[in-house]
Every structure is written in structure tokens, then in C-alpha cells.
Amino acid sequence: MSALAATEAGSRGHFWRVFLIGGLISYRALFYWINPWQYVPTMLAAPLFQILFFVYLGRAAGVGSTAFFVVGNSIQICSMSGIYGMTMAISNERQFQTLSPILATPSNRLAVFLGRGLPVLITGFQTTCFGFLVSALILGFRPAPAELPMLLLTVLVTAGSCTGFGMALGSVGLRVRDVFLISNIAYFAVLLVCGVEVPLSQLPGAVRGLAQFLPLTHGIAAGRLLAAGRGGGAAVSDILLELLVGCCWAAFAYLLFRHFERSGRRTGAFDRL
Amino acid sequence: MRGLHRTYRTTVGTLRRRRLEVEAVRGIDLEIGRGELFGLLGPNGAGKTTTIRMLCTLLLPTSGTVRVLGLDAVTQAREVRRRIGYVFGGDRGLYDRLSAYDNLRYFAELYALDPRRMRARIGEVLESVGRAGREKERVEGFSRGMRQRLHLARGLLHDPPVLFFDEPTIGVDPVGAREVRQLISGLQERGKTVLLTTHYMFEADSLCQRIAVISRGRIVASGSPRDLKSAVSDRTVVEIEAYGIGEPALARMRQLPGVESVTVENKDQAQVVSVQSRDSVQLTGRLMELLQGVRVERIGTREPTLEDAYVALVTGG
Numbered sequence A: 001m002s003a004l005a006a007t008e009a010g011s012r013g014h015f016w017r018v019f020l021i022g023g024l025i026s027y028r029a030l031f032y033w034i035n036p037w038q039y040v041p042t043m044l045a046a047p048l049f050q051i052l053f054f055v056y057l058g059r060a061a062g063v064g065s066t067a068f069f070v071v072g073n074s075i076q077i078c079s080m081s082g083i084y085g086m087t088m089a090i091s092n093e094r095q096f097q098t099l100s101p102i103l104a105t106p107s108n109r110l111a112v113f114l115g116r117g118l119p120v121l122i123t124g125f126q127t128t129c130f131g132f133l134v135s136a137l138i139l140g141f142r143p144a145p146a147e148l149p150m151l152l153l154t155v156l157v158t159a160g161s162c163t164g165f166g167m168a169l170g171s172v173g174l175r176v177r178d179v180f181l182i183s184n185i186a187y188f189a190v191l192l193v194c195g196v197e198v199p200l201s202q203l204p205g206a207v208r209g210l211a212q213f214l215p216l217t218h219g220i221a222a223g224r225l226l227a228a229g230r231g232g233g234a235a236v237s238d239i240l241l242e243l244l245v246g247c248c249w250a251a252f253a254y255l256l257f258r259h260f261e262r263s264g265r266r267t268g269a270f271d272r273l
Numbered sequence B: 001m002r003g004l005h006r007t008y009r010t011t012v013g014t015l016r017r018r019r020l021e022v023e024a025v026r027g028i029d030l031e032i033g034r035g036e037l038f039g040l041l042g043p044n045g046a047g048k049t050t051t052i053r054m055l056c057t058l059l060l061p062t063s064g065t066v067r068v069l070g071l072d073a074v075t076q077a078r079e080v081r082r083r084i085g086y087v088f089g090g091d092r093g094l095y096d097r098l099s100a101y102d103n104l105r106y107f108a109e110l111y112a113l114d115p116r117r118m119r120a121r122i123g124e125v126l127e128s129v130g131r132a133g134r135e136k137e138r139v140e141g142f143s144r145g146m147r148q149r150l151h152l153a154r155g156l157l158h159d160p161p162v163l164f165f166d167e168p169t170i171g172v173d174p175v176g177a178r179e180v181r182q183l184i185s186g187l188q189e190r191g192k193t194v195l196l197t198t199h200y201m202f203e204a205d206s207l208c209q210r211i212a213v214i215s216r217g218r219i220v221a222s223g224s225p226r227d228l229k230s231a232v233s234d235r236t237v238v239e240i241e242a243y244g245i246g247e248p249a250l251a252r253m254r255q256l257p258g259v260e261s262v263t264v265e266n267k268d269q270a271q272v273v274s275v276q277s278r279d280s281v282q283l284t285g286r287l288m289e290l291l292q293g294v295r296v297e298r299i300g301t302r303e304p305t306l307e308d309a310y311v312a313l314v315t316g317g
């Protein structure tokens, strides 16, 4: 064994270092929109236009309130990071062919995998906060100050669940070429299905059922309750559901990754990415 | 530390990797001694990478066993991973958008290096591959040779006793390739066990004490470079430099009695045809007959080289 390895690759110290430091390094390596030239247009400008577009569309058509669209869209834009960012942060390993060297290390796989999520989650959180902030400044969105802490919590949980969902896409991308096609569909599907622009009650039953298992649905519901000043107590169950959905997706994503690692060892699928 | 661990054994016994009916490795038995620099030599598609990936725990053998330092690469994968470095050729395998330092830093974390020593260690390995001073530059702008050295540095980070190099000089310019070879032979001096694959004859010849020639998934010969040469010592090689020898003429050369193999290399506009045979007495005359009407610059006989031995082995001569 190497004399240099002070911490056992199985130890807790190793886990947290790979999770935090490793996660940040790989995020910088794989998340394309990190430099300001891409970050500003994709993570700030485009989402902002999305909010404005739907709020004004709603006003022009006389449907929904400003708060309905502001909350729905501001929360949904965190999936820009969660869905696209997470797909990149995992499946771009393919393009750089760095998966083999990583899998040849004794590192803790859970830490390697989940570590990529934290910076993506934070990026998504920022995007949504930015959305709310601008909405407050130019659209007159005024949530009750007392609800703000819970609203921030909702945003955090939802950014997390989108990240978990994106992890699953990332894992799929290790196997499937052109996973970004799926990510594109996913981004617009959640826009339609998860009650962002259309109240769930107006969607067909089957779609409404599906929405229960997707990220955003419960988070947006919680956000709307909070924005309407209905109190934190009313939103708790939705926040917990959103958390549950996110954890399930993340767990599924990790299992999928491990499955691909194992089957890759068996079939040699990772040699030819 | 214990007696058991002192023998380094790599036995890749009767492996069968079936995929799309491709049997990439068909029964390889190899044992590499501790501290040895061993060369696995073979043409493209011979099964070198497949073999290395099984040794690196990245691929399971369809059958057979793979042991590294006495540890089973299938069931004790994690233990094996701690003790090996894996370096492959080609310009991928690094994060282009990160600096050399950050590329190494990521792997230093994955190998669980002592955090207090990490920076110093990264400096050391960069130094040892001659990359000190440029560690803050993005890999994006690196040349093939620089990338390869960074690959090498990564393989050395955790100071593993066993290193696997899969065609480490592929696509590197001659000067860079030479530096990479120097680094590899320096590793042996530091007591490392190295398995190197290559399809360059001279690389195996100049670096390795022992070579195994692999062709279509089987070891067709092994021994020191000198042993391999002696396998063809009963042959002579007739070398012809000429212009415009067609396929039909080459085919007829292969039919001549005693001819083992005929290979063609293009040198500027000329062709250099090497004809290996066991019986050269009448060969030159017969070849000249065949080549009537062709402009022959030079024709001569020479002793077989390791390259000829290799060509004979992989073409089944």
C-alpha cells in the first residue's frame, strides 16, 4: 500500500473530502456554464425572460395571478441547473473519458457521485433566488416577510430534488449517447406537468398522478401556499414530499450508476465510450 | 510485509472475453516478477488493452484468474486499486477545463492522500515528469506529450508499487515519446513493477527485460528481446527498395519456396519490401526474376532484427 495514503479510502474523512472538495473540482471540470459568458445568459437571463414571459402572458390573457406565475417559474428555473447541470456533471465524464481512471481508484463511490450534486444544488438555489428577487423588484411580487425563511427552505429542498432527478439523467448519460435530448424533454415536460404554468387541477388525472413523482410539483405547491401567506404549517407536508421525491431520485440515480459500474466491468461497456 | 506478499504474481489464466463473438483475450498465462519492467507487445486489436483493463480491475475476466501482488483483481478490487497506477495513451482521460494541478488534486482526493502532504506530493510528481512551473495552466492547451506526462503524473500520485501503462507513447512526437520512455525506465530503477503494452517494437526492445508477444488474444512468444531474436536466427531477410511493386508481384513473392513473410513499408515514394525466409541462397535471384520491369534501387540481405521476429510472430510465420 502507498505510504502516502494517511486516510483510509474507506474512512469518513475521505468521504467528506471527496464529497466536498472532489465535488467542487469535478463541478468546475464538467459544468459547462460556469464561466460568466455562459452563466449569465443561461442561468440568469434566460430564466428571467421565462418568468417575465409567463407573467405577462398570464396578465394579457387574464388568467392566473402574478404570484402564481412568479412562484411557479421562479422555482422551476432551478431545474436549469438541476436537470442540465447535473446531466453534464456526470455524463460529461464520457466525453473526457475520465470514468476509467476514476473507477480505477479505491475512492468511495457514493462520495464521488453525490459530491457532484452539491455545487449544482447551490447553483439552482441561486437561480431561483435571483428569480424571486427580480420579480420582487420589477413585477411587484411581495411575499409576507414572515414566510421568507420557509420559502427559502422550500427553494433549497426543490433545488435539491431537481438535482436528484438530474443525477438520474446523468447516470443514464453514462450509457446512452445524446442524453441531452432526454434532458431537453425533461426540462419542458416538468414545465407542463408539474403545475408550473398550468394548475394541476386542470391536467388529466394520469398526468397529475405522474406529477406526484416528479421534482418541483410539491415544492411549487408549497411555495404558492407560502406566498399566499397561508403559514409555514400548511406547507410542511408539501416540503417533506418534495424532499422525499428528491431523495428517491438521487438514490435511484446512485443505484443506476453502481449498476452501470458493475455491468461495465462485466461487459466492457465503459471501454468504448 | 509478509512472505506471502512478497511474490508478485500476475496469472491471467485461460481468459475468455466474449462479446459480439469477439474473443479478445484467449487464454493468457503470464507471471511478472516484482520489480520487473515487462512488455506486452502486439498489433492493434491483439488484446493488450483488454488484458490491462482486467489487471486494473476495470474489466472482469470471462474465465481465469487475475492476481496483482497476490490479491485477486476480481474479489479484492479495492485492495488492488490502492496499489496500482493505470496510465493509458491517447489524448483523453483528463479534464480539459481544469489546470494540471486541479486534475491531479482531484485524483489525490480520490486516492485519499494525506491532505497535509497533498500539495507537496502533487508538486513532486509534476516535477518528476518535468511539468513543474506550468501546473496552473489549463490542460486544454497542452500538447499530446504534455498530456501524456500529466497522465503519468496521475498514475504516480499515490506512489503505487505496480504500474500499468497502455500504449503510453501513442501519438506523442518522437522527442516527447523518448522522455516518456525515460520516465518509465526510471520507475523501474525506483523498484516499481511495470507492465507496459506497446505496438512499437523498439520501445519494448529498449525498455523491457522480458517481452510477451500477443497476437489475436494469445501469447505467441515470450522471453527476453534476445530470446525472441534467436527464434528467427535461422532466417535471413532480403530487403528490396524499389518503385511500383504491385500486389500481384507481392502475392507471388509470398508463394516462393522458403518465404515466411513479406512486408511492405513506404519510404518517401519508394517501397521497402522485407522478405523473410529460411532459405536465402536462391531467393535473391528468384526475387529479381519476379521484379523484372520494376525499378529496383537496392537489394540486399541482412540479419533478422527483433522487428522481423515480431512480424514473423504476429503474421503467424
Ligand SMILES: Nc1ncnc2c1ncn2[C@@H]1O[C@H](COP(=O)(O)OP(=O)(O)O)[C@@H](O)[C@H]1O
Pocket: A267, A268, A269, A270, A271, A272, B019, B020, B022, B023, B024, B042, B043, B044, B045, B046, B047, B048, B049, B050, B051
Ligand atoms: N468493449 C469492447 N467491446 C467489444 N469488443 C471489444 C471491446 N474492447 C475491445 N474489443 C475487441 O477486442 C479485441 C482486442 O481489443 P484490445 O484489447 O483493445 O486490443 P489492443 O489493445 O491490443 O489494440 C479487438 O478486436 C477489439 O475490437
Ligand SMILES: [Mg+2]
Pocket: B045, B048, B049, B050, B166, B167
Ligand atoms: Mg489498446
